[in-house]
Amino acid sequence: MTDAETLAQRVREGELRLYELEDHADPDTAATARRRLLAAETGADLSTVGDYGFDAGEADSNIENMVGTAQVPMGVVGPLPVDGGAADGEHYLPLATTEGALLASVNRGVSAIRTAGGATARVLKSGMTRAPVFKVEDVAAAGEVSAWVRDHVDRLAAAAEGTTSHGELQEVTPYTVGDNVFLRFSYDTKDAMGMNMATIATEAACEVVESETPAELVALSGNLCSDKKPAAINAIEGRGRTVSADVLLPHEQVQQRLDTTTDAIVEANTRKNLVGSAKAGALGFNAHAANVIAAAFLAFGQDAAQVVEGANTITTVDARDDGLYASVTLSSLEVGTVGGGTGLPTQSEALEVVGYGGGGDPPGSNADALAEVIAAGVLAGELSLLAALSSRHLSSAHAELGR
CATH class of the missing domain: 3.90.770.10 (3-hydroxy-3-methylglutaryl-coenzyme A Reductase; Chain A, domain 2)
Structure with missing residues (x-):
């Protein structure tokens, strides 16, 4: 394994990128190398940022390019x-x-x-929601897609629930705006907050919609979910x-x-x-x-x-x-x-x-x-x-x- 100073030097010389350090050292050494690089280039004292009480590898799924922790009282x-x-x-x-x-x-x-x-x-x-947006030819096609979805929630549920052992599809509500069709999926995600679960499950359901209707998926999230933005639909329908x-x-x-x-x-x-x-x-x-x-x-x-x-x-x-x-x-x-x-x-x-x-x-x-x-x-x-x-x-x- 490579020491932190050597890793920092290799990044400075352009031989390595910040996100590649864990390929050459354990997570704590990689984080130390990034702190040394930042200290050298910015003059910042990162001793407190680097004084954390757990192995950096425990945060592997929560952060990229880790340098330490932000310690909030x-x-x-x-x-x-x-x-x-x-x-x-x-x-x-x-x-x-x-x-x-x-x-x-x-x-x-x-x-x-x-x-x-x-x-x-x-x-x-x-109910955790995810609302993809599809494009269609015209409002007649939008009506056709919406009707198909209402009649085949069971098929969408089978596809969605096949991606998880915990999530359950509760409902799918179509919304149309001209040649746009939004489908607001709602899941019971049990003890998980469930955003990732809902996203993966909805992607599987979207494949069914595309195969059975004239709708073409534009974006897996069409903002009608609505995630991390002020939205009246969440205040009314809940999320x-x-x-x-x-x-x-x-x-x-x-x-x-x-x-x-x-x-x-x-x-x-x-x-x-x-x-x-x-x-x-x-x-x-x-x-x-x-x-x-x-x-x-x-x-x-x-x-x-x-x-x-x-x-x-x-x-x-x-x-x-x-x-x-x-x-x-x-x-x-x-x-x-x-x-x-x-x-x-x-x-x-x-x-x-x-x-x-x-x-x-x-x-x-x-x-x-x-x-x-x-x-x-x-x-x-x-x-x-x-x-x-x-x-x-x-x-x-x-x-x-x-x-």
Whole structure:
């Protein structure tokens, strides 16, 4: 095997390319060589980037041209009691972020939820989507393709499910725009987030469509899925898991734990999350759901770019005779407990903390439970921020914590 300095020199001389280093050395030596090359060419000190606690080979399926790790501080909130369809009991929720005061705020919401007996959460719908786009001659042909697809979902399911031992095709919905035909496939991917699974399965189904209809595949993803982009279809139809969480806080607990009143939180939610979001043309009607989702995604090894879809969250608040009712509904939370980044050492440990790492029994139950706990965490964050805004404590809280 070649040492790191020699490898770096061979790259500088043009003999090797960055992505070829693992062919000549073990993954850790290859990463060291890249750091030395970058340090020599940029003057950067990469000693902290290179100080990571696992073998670089463990990240082989997650990264190319590895130089080290980006270490984001991780904290924890809890215990957070969740009465879910899959999650049950008290949970500590690890969150990774660089935003000071975020965990303190979420933990305050968790405390309020805990004194009320916990949050209730349910996964309402589950389905990972992929929507290829086909071209046809004209609208008559588009109608023919759409009709054929509706009548032969069983054939498409056989082709798609033949590529995986876990995924199940739930439905295929045709959409036409002139000479374009989009087919939105939806899969039950069990405990996997399932994007790759859905892509591979859909490719097999597309071969059937092309062989049996006049449609010609243009792109395996036609953006009607819609992945990692703001899209109303995900806010309406859902993608990944649609999950809700709610809680009823007695009025006295609102005052004691959140330092405000039920009426003040209701007004802040209406004017900010509902009216303000509507005026802005937002797809998410919430205070900062993406804050908790992003921190959870980083901690649990989820695809961070899919925070975009997770932000499709609606927060509702009502004043009831016996307390403040608050809920969050995350229409498109894309999470998994197997595959992707969930197997990385740090993220695997975080999943152990929350209690839902790996495959569930029955399949899909662990990912459902994780979604429910994240939703309850989002609810805690919404309550705390709305309380801070309604009591005008937001800036003073940041100042007090030195953030």
